[in-house]
Amino acid sequence: MKFLHNILLFLFLASSSIMLGQTPGFNYQALILNTEEIQIPGTNVSENSIPLGLEDVTLRFTITNEAGIEYIEEHTITTDKNGMVSVIVGEGTPVNYTFSNINWDGKLKYLNVELNILNNNQGFVFLDSQKILYIPQPTNGNGNGTGTGNIKIVNSLGSLTQPYTLGELIWLTDFGTHRNPTLMIWDGTNWLPVNDDFDPANEFGLIVVNNDNTRDTQFKNPVIGDQVWNQTCGCIEVFDGLNWVSSKNTDALNGLYTDGNSIKLGGNLTEPTIITTSDTNTLTIDGLEESTNIDDKLVVIDKNTGVLKQKSISSFTQKKQVIVFAVDGQLEFTTPLAITSVDKIDVYRNGVRIDFTAVNNTTIKLEPEAQCYQDDKIRIVQLY
Structure with a gap:
């Protein structure tokens, strides 16, 4: 059995924009998957995405603006059994500058993320870069929405009354096919999502739901490829056009079985199976116990089909x-x-x-x- 290891990382934030309030930081979540190409006699399994569970990693966050770096911090954390990590940016160990001195002037900033898997000695690897948009914490107030200051909270665009100001921002609690809360801006003609890449059906980010009911409420008209992280099953679910298919529904068959997040060799073959060898790619089984029983049988190869069969020793000796x-x-x-x-x-x-x-x-x-x-x-x- 041979394993070739590659690390595949799927990263996601709580929404498609990073939202900051009057708090010392903001949430960041990531699902880290370990992709293994597996060559196992009796099957053909490749590119299985398996969560990198219970692994020590260091995340490095760098906040930049158009002029350069404003802040760097690191978090050393252990992934949970499902490969998940969750931290608050702003509460890590500062490397350069301080989080409290960042100038949240409303101009575009970026969050750059690097990852160091501590046991592979490869150091930090760049993962992703996300836009950061500052959103003041809304409180009770007046105006078209329910908040004061620069941001107003509204449940629907129909509840707003003109006139609108070019560049005016609102926090819409129900937007798009999947009814996601998002920041909207008035462009002089229409209310548009601030993040021009807003597409909840096609994001690297995963929407987190508590259970099947909240998933079905969030995705009233799901499309093929929609994905969620379901906290009840602790798994990724993907809509295949008819049903939500769980990553835990994958069965290990034909001489394989699952043990937690591992796929292991053992069990019954469920279909005819061929293992092809060559002069270079030979098949070897080391450490077999020596037989001392005269009634033991030998393994033979059918000369026509190549199928392995058993034969008694007495049939060989006449x-x-x-x-x-x-x-x-x-x-x-x-x-x-x-x-x-x-x-x-x-x-x-x-x-x-x-x-x-x-x-x-x-x-x-x-x-x-x-x-x-x-x-x-x-x-x-x-x-x-």
Whole structure:
């Protein structure tokens, strides 16, 4: 069995924009998957996405603006059994500058993410870059929405009244096919999502739901490929056009079984299976126990189909014997078959095994001390 390891990382935030309030930081979640290309006798499994569970990693977050770096921090954390990590950016270990001194001036910033998987000694690997949009924390107030300051909270665009100001922002609690909360801006003609890449049906980010009911409420008209992280099953669910299919529904069949997040060799074959070898790619089984049971069976290969079969040892070993009544002084006797090896011949004189030598390929000669008397019974047993 051979395993070739690659690390595949799926990263996602709580929504398609990073939202900041009057808090010391903001949430960041990631699902880290370990993709293994597996070559196992009896099957053909490749590119299985398996969560990198219970692994120590360090996440490095760098916040930048158009002028350069504003802040860097690191979090060392252990993924949970499902490969999930969740941290608050702003509460990590500062590397450069301080989070509290970031100037949230409403201009576009970016969150750059790097990952270091501590046990593979590869150091930090760049993962992703996300836009950061500052959203003041809304409170009770007046205006078209329910908040004060620069951001107003509304449940629908129909509840708004004109006039609108170019560049005016609102927080819409129900937007798009999947009814996601999002930040909207007035462009002079229409209310548009601030994140121009807003597409809840086609994002690297995963929407987190508590259970099947909240998933179905969030996705009233799901399309093929929609994905969620279902906290009840602790798994990714993908809509296939008819049903939500869980990543945990994958069965290990045909000589395989699952043990937690691992796929292992063992179990019943459920279909005819071919393993092809070559002069270079040979098949070896080391450490087999030595057999001492004469009733054990041998493995043979059908000459026509190549199918492995079992065969008893006795079927391989056949014998032929001849009985001769000797004349006085006789030492040489003819064997029942042509001699291929003297180790396959036993000779008995009156029931006692005696030594001999081969004269030619059909004749044996008894040892001189075994010279026969008249009517001695000579039995020659030959294996073939």
